[in-house]
Amino acid sequence: MIRPLLLLLALAAVASAQLQPEVIPEIETAIRLAISEGRLPGGVVWVEHGTEHYEKAIGERAVEPEREAMTSDTIFDAASLTKVIATTTCVMKLVEQGKVEVDAAVARYLPEFVGENKERVTVRHLLTHTSGNKPGIATGGLASYEDGIARACQNPLGDAPGTLIRYSDINFILLGEIVHRVSGKTLDEYAAAEVFRPLGMKDTGFRPAVELRPRIAPTTRSTGRGVVHDPTAGKMGGVAGHAGLFTTAGDLARFARMLLADGELDGVRVLKSETVKLMTSVQTPDTIPGRRGLGWDIDTGYSGPRGKWFPLGSYGHTGWTGTSLWIDPFSQSFVIFLSNRNHPTEAGNVLPLRQLLGTLAAECVRGFNFARVPGALPPRPGTSTPPARASSTANVLTGLDVLVRDSFAPLRGLRVALITNHTGIDRQRRRNIDLLAKAEGVTLVALFSPEHGLAGKADAKVGDTRDEATGLPVYSLYGEGRAPKAEHLAGLDALVFDIQDIGCRFYTYNSTLGESLAAAAKAKLKYFVLDRPNPIGGVLVDGPVRDGAASFTAWHDVPVRHGLTLGELAQMYNTERALGADLTVIPCEGWTRDLWGDQTGLPWVNPSPNMRGLYAATLYPGVGLIEFCHVSVGRGTDRPFEQVGAPYIDDRAFAAALNAESLAGVRFIPTRFTPSSYLFAGMDCGGVQIIVTDRDSLNPVEVGLALARALQRQHATQWKGERLAKLLVHPATEAGVRELSEIGAMKATWLPARESYAERRRKVLIYR
Numbered sequence: 001m002i003r004p005l006l007l008l009l010a011l012a013a014v015a016s017a018q019l020q021p022e023v024i025p026e027i028e029t030a031i032r033l034a035i036s037e038g039r040l041p042g043g044v045v046w047v048e049h050g051t052e053h054y055e056k057a058i059g060e061r062a063v064e065p066e067r068e069a070m071t072s073d074t075i076f077d078a079a080s081l082t083k084v085i086a087t088t089t090c091v092m093k094l095v096e097q098g099k100v101e102v103d104a105a106v107a108r109y110l111p112e113f114v115g116e117n118k119e120r121v122t123v124r125h126l127l128t129h130t131s132g133n134k135p136g137i138a139t140g141g142l143a144s145y146e147d148g149i150a151r152a153c154q155n156p157l158g159d160a161p162g163t164l165i166r167y168s169d170i171n172f173i174l175l176g177e178i179v180h181r182v183s184g185k186t187l188d189e190y191a192a193a194e195v196f197r198p199l200g201m202k203d204t205g206f207r208p209a210v211e212l213r214p215r216i217a218p219t220t221r222s223t224g225r226g227v228v229h230d231p232t233a234g235k236m237g238g239v240a241g242h243a244g245l246f247t248t249a250g251d252l253a254r255f256a257r258m259l260l261a262d263g264e265l266d267g268v269r270v271l272k273s274e275t276v277k278l279m280t281s282v283q284t285p286d287t288i289p290g291r292r293g294l295g296w297d298i299d300t301g302y303s304g305p306r307g308k309w310f311p312l313g314s315y316g317h318t319g320w321t322g323t324s325l326w327i328d329p330f331s332q333s334f335v336i337f338l339s340n341r342n343h344p345t346e347a348g349n350v351l352p353l354r355q356l357l358g359t360l361a362a363e364c365v366r367g368f369n370f371a372r373v374p375g376a377l378p379p380r381p382g383t384s385t386p387p388a389r390a391s392s393t394a395n396v397l398t399g400l401d402v403l404v405r406d407s408f409a410p411l412r413g414l415r416v417a418l419i420t421n422h423t424g425i426d427r428q429r430r431r432n433i434d435l436l437a438k439a440e441g442v443t444l445v446a447l448f449s450p451e452h453g454l455a456g457k458a459d460a461k462v463g464d465t466r467d468e469a470t471g472l473p474v475y476s477l478y479g480e481g482r483a484p485k486a487e488h489l490a491g492l493d494a495l496v497f498d499i500q501d502i503g504c505r506f507y508t509y510n511s512t513l514g515e516s517l518a519a520a521a522k523a524k525l526k527y528f529v530l531d532r533p534n535p536i537g538g539v540l541v542d543g544p545v546r547d548g549a550a551s552f553t554a555w556h557d558v559p560v561r562h563g564l565t566l567g568e569l570a571q572m573y574n575t576e577r578a579l580g581a582d583l584t585v586i587p588c589e590g591w592t593r594d595l596w597g598d599q600t601g602l603p604w605v606n607p608s609p610n611m612r613g614l615y616a617a618t619l620y621p622g623v624g625l626i627e628f629c630h631v632s633v634g635r636g637t638d639r640p641f642e643q644v645g646a647p648y649i650d651d652r653a654f655a656a657a658l659n660a661e662s663l664a665g666v667r668f669i670p671t672r673f674t675p676s677s678y679l680f681a682g683m684d685c686g687g688v689q690i691i692v693t694d695r696d697s698l699n700p701v702e703v704g705l706a707l708a709r710a711l712q713r714q715h716a717t718q719w720k721g722e723r724l725a726k727l728l729v730h731p732a733t734e735a736g737v738r739e740l741s742e743i744g745a746m747k748a749t750w751l752p753a754r755e756s757y758a759e760r761r762r763k764v765l766i767y768r
Contacts, residue, residue: 019052023364028058030360034353035059040322042070043339043350044249047361048256050332054364055249061217064344075203075216075246076338077229079319082245083172085204085255086191088127088295090179092275093194099182102127102294109178113153117751120161123178126171127294128284132157133170134744135664139231148236149177156748160755164540165288167664167697169232169242176241188239198268199258201251207238208246216246217340219321229321229342243320249336256327256334280315280329286768289539289594289696299326322350326358335361396600399530399567399586400498401426404435410528410584412441414493417484419448419477419516422456423500423605424530432498432530437470444472445492450499450512451478452608459609478508482552483515486523494526495519500607501566503534504621505546506727509607511555513566514573521574521581529585531567531766535597536618538563538767543621543701544730545753554729559750559757560701561621563593564764571764585766592768596695610640618695622704625727630720631711632685636675643671644707645687647680648718655688657710661743665698667691705746708737 027045034040035058042059055072062068078085094100102124106113113121117132125131137151152173158166176187183190188206196204208216208226219229228234230243238244254265259280263271271279279294291298296315316326322341327334337357341348403410404426416436418424424432436444447454453462454474462476475488484495495516501509513529520527543560550556556573558564564572567585574581591600597614598604606612611620616639623641627633631649634640645651651670658668668688675681692698711719725734736746 019047019049019054019364023360024054027054027357027360027364028056030353030356031058034350038347039353040339040341040348040350041343043322043337043341044070044072044074044076045357046249046253046336047364048253048334049365053253061340062343064221070217071215073203073215073248073250074338075208075212075248076323076340077217077219077319077321078245078247078323078338079230079243079321081247081252081317081319081323081325082233082243083241084295084317084325085247085252086187086195086206086245087172087175087179087241088279089195089271090183090187090190091123091127091175092271092279092294093190094179094182096272096275100178106131106174106178109181110149110153110174112150113174116156116748117160117755118157121157122161123175124283124294125161126175128292129165129167129171130162130284130288130292131168131171132159132161132163133166133168134158135167135662136169136232137173139235142232142235145236145239148173148232148240152177156744157751158744158747160751160758162285163288163754163758165284165292169230172241173232173236174241176239179241186239187241188244195270196251198270199251199254199265201247201254204245204247204251206244206246212246217338217343219340219342220346221344247338249338252325252336252338253334256325256336259327260329260332260334280327281313287539287593287762287765289537318354322348324354331365333361333365396533396591396595396602397589398426398532398602399588400424400432400435400532402586402589403530408436408439408442410586411436411439411494411496414526415443415445415491416494416496416528417446417448417488417492418444419450419495419497419499419512421449421452421454421499421607423532423607424498425603425605427602429603431469433467433470433472436496437472444470446488447472447474448477448484448488448495448516449474451508453478456605456607457609477512477516482512484519489519489523489525492523492525494528496528496530497566497570498530498532499566500532500605501534502607502611502617502620503536503538503561503563504624505543505555505558505560505562506553506624507608507620508552510566510569511552513570514555514577517570517573517581517583518577518579521579524582526582526584527570529567529570529583531565531585531587533588533591533595533597533600533602534563534565535614536561536621537596538565538591538593540699541754541757541761542699544728544733544750545757546729547731547753548725548729551729553727557753557757559754560625560728562761564761565766568761568764568766571766572760575764576760587766610635612638612640615692616641618692618698619690619700619703622700622702623690623707625701625704626707626711626719626724628723628726629708629711630679630718630723632673632675632679632687634673634675635678636681637673639673639689643673643687643689645671645673645685646715646719647683647685648715649686650714651686651688653714654686654710657713658688658706661702661706661709663699663702663706665692665694665696666703667693702743702747705733705737705743709740709743712737713740 046055057070057072061070121131152170213226216226218225228244233240233243258265262273263276299314314328318324322339341350465474541563631646634643655668655670671689732749733746
């Protein structure tokens with residue numbers, strides 16, 4: 001997914017439509033610095049507020065075969081801006097005319113888009129990237145526009161519709177064809193007649209004329225000047241719903257003004273006011289991160305390079321070639337930045353520059369109020385107001401923090417045992433053991449510890465011991481038994497569970513939760529969960545639901561990445577296993593499902609010896625799947641779960657195979673390492689270092705399957721792939737790896753159980 005520009009302009013009230021001239025040199029300096037670093041050859045920036053605007057062409061339009069200066073009227077390959085400028089606008093024109101319904105099934109307009117759950121996909125799902133479609137279609141052998149549409153319709157869904165946002169070109173390829181079939185005109189013809197010509201966008205269109213080529217910014221060496229860079233759009237003849245549009249900064253400014261004026265420009269109405277509000281307000285449920293409108297990304301309030309806040313309710317889009325448009329309706333402002341960062345190669349990168357330009361553009365607006373509290377403005381019609389935050393780091397309280405604040409009221413008068421380890425600390429890093437031991441009216445009798453022991457350092461079975469500070473007995477739940485013994489529960493009133501989990505099915509703290517909850521129910525004890533945030537977020541669900549016998553690494557029928565907190569899991573266990581436990585979850589406060597561990601303000605503690613940071617935790621649901629196979633997952637190095645290798649692996653061939661999968665949010669770098677312990681200790685291993693480029697679009701289980709496929713293809717007899725079953729627990733996927741099936745085909749086998757899980761999960765959700 002191409003992530004939104006984390007930018008822009010916020011004014012509670014527009015006092016004057018003026019730009020601050022002292023900021024403009026900083027904008028130019030930022031662009032020139034990026035050019036000097038080789039991030040792009042040049043670009044055009046346009047900042048507009050009210051009736052005043054600043055535009056500047058900086059650098060060069062081309063650096064080979066001859067150098068050409070950048071000009072303000074340079075025509076750029078807009079890439080994915082096509083999705084909103086052309087396709088979304090055309091679809092919404094047809095909606096206004098009553099020819100398309102947003103909530104109608106796609107199959108109504110494209111009858112061949114059926115099978116494998118596709119009948120449930122609506123036009124809204126396509127517009128909001130919640131259809132479940134995969135990122136793109138295979139381009140090998142793609143010969144025509146018609147072939148591209150056929151492939152888009154035949155491509156199996158990767159996930160159930162409406163369950164997550166996955167940025168997908170397929171969505172807009174389909175929408176472009178809907179415009180074609182409903183209007184009787186091709187997308188380029190309809191867009192020109194209904195949008196571009198009425199708005200006076202004289203240099204905007206698909207397949208630009210030969211006479212315009214001297215003004216067109218070239219992209220890569222292999223792409224002809226004036227030919228769309230996107231390979232799928234190129235093979236579809238240059239006109240597709242996801243890419244193919246060419247435009248200028250001046251034309252985009254006219255389009256942005258039309259949106260800010262609620263659909264009208266210079267006396268010409270292109271869209272109805274209510275249509276603009278619908279397109280540019282949140283159209284996705286609160287349980288899905290990203291908050292998208294119809295086509296547009298909706299900004300929800302983030303910190304930028306200078307630590308400033310960007311406004312709730314602004315919207316925009318970006319393009320692969322280095323293009324972007326972001327609009328803030330509240331301050332009547334917008335910023336455009338167009339570049340050909342992939343000229344002459346794909347080596348350019350304008351992501352940091354985009355973010356900085358957004359902040360500078362905001363500062364350029366006179367009277368800009370960076371102190372505006374997110375959520376202070378009333379929501380626009382059709383929007384849902386996201387939770388207010390005072391900074392980029394939320395002030396989250398764990399269940400333990402809440403318990404301390406409330407003077408341990410729920411536990412007063414009870415004799416309790418605490419199930420915990422070294423992660424059981426409050427915001428001040430005070431141990432829960434010490435806090436409970438001193439709590440008035442609470443009698444702490446004993447402690448129970450999970451895998452890795454009370455100190456979180458053991459990497460083998462753990463025996464019973466004592467806590468040095470309090471002298472309390474510590475009974476191991478990772479020794480000869482995995483559940484509290486009846487004699488250890490005698491005389492207790494309650495068990496209290498407080499351990500930091502990482503959101504993965506085979507990470508055994510959630511199994512300890514289940515075993516101890518069942519033991520408490522059997523002994524008729526109260527059971528309290530002091531809930532903690534899921535550090536890898538509580539939104540994305542990834543991987544198959546367990547399809548096999550229960551084990552300590554697969555305790556319940558949940559996906560690999562379950563998207564729940566332990567408090568929510570406890571509720572699921574208690575209900576679905578009919579445990580009948582007297583369960584109380586003391587929830588976190590201030591946590592929302594879209595927050596990652598580094599956005600909570602809570603201290604990080606490595607939850608186990610080899611889980612050494614949020615980066616490793618993010619990758620663990622995928623990389624961890626193969627650790628029982630004959631391959632190192634980085635244990636015994638300083639990067640566990642961030643690198644994978646073995647003595648028999650050719651690192652460059654392995655990395656090439658993995659990068660060929662084109663997985664979202666991740667890249668693989670050839671590397672060599674020598675573990676000091678664990679598997680292959682002292683042996684030189686070839687392999688890959690795994691780089692997360694976008695954690696919000698990353699599907700870690702896909703990474704695990706890609707690793708397994710590459711190992712099966714290159715080292716079928718050495719990696720012992722049959723051991724994958726221990727943690728994956730999904731025979732259909734295991735067979736898919738053996739047969740080298742495409743990842744999408746393997747994921748298709750997950751859908752029925754995942755749909756059921758989505759409903760089961762909904763019933764236990766505590767947090768937005």
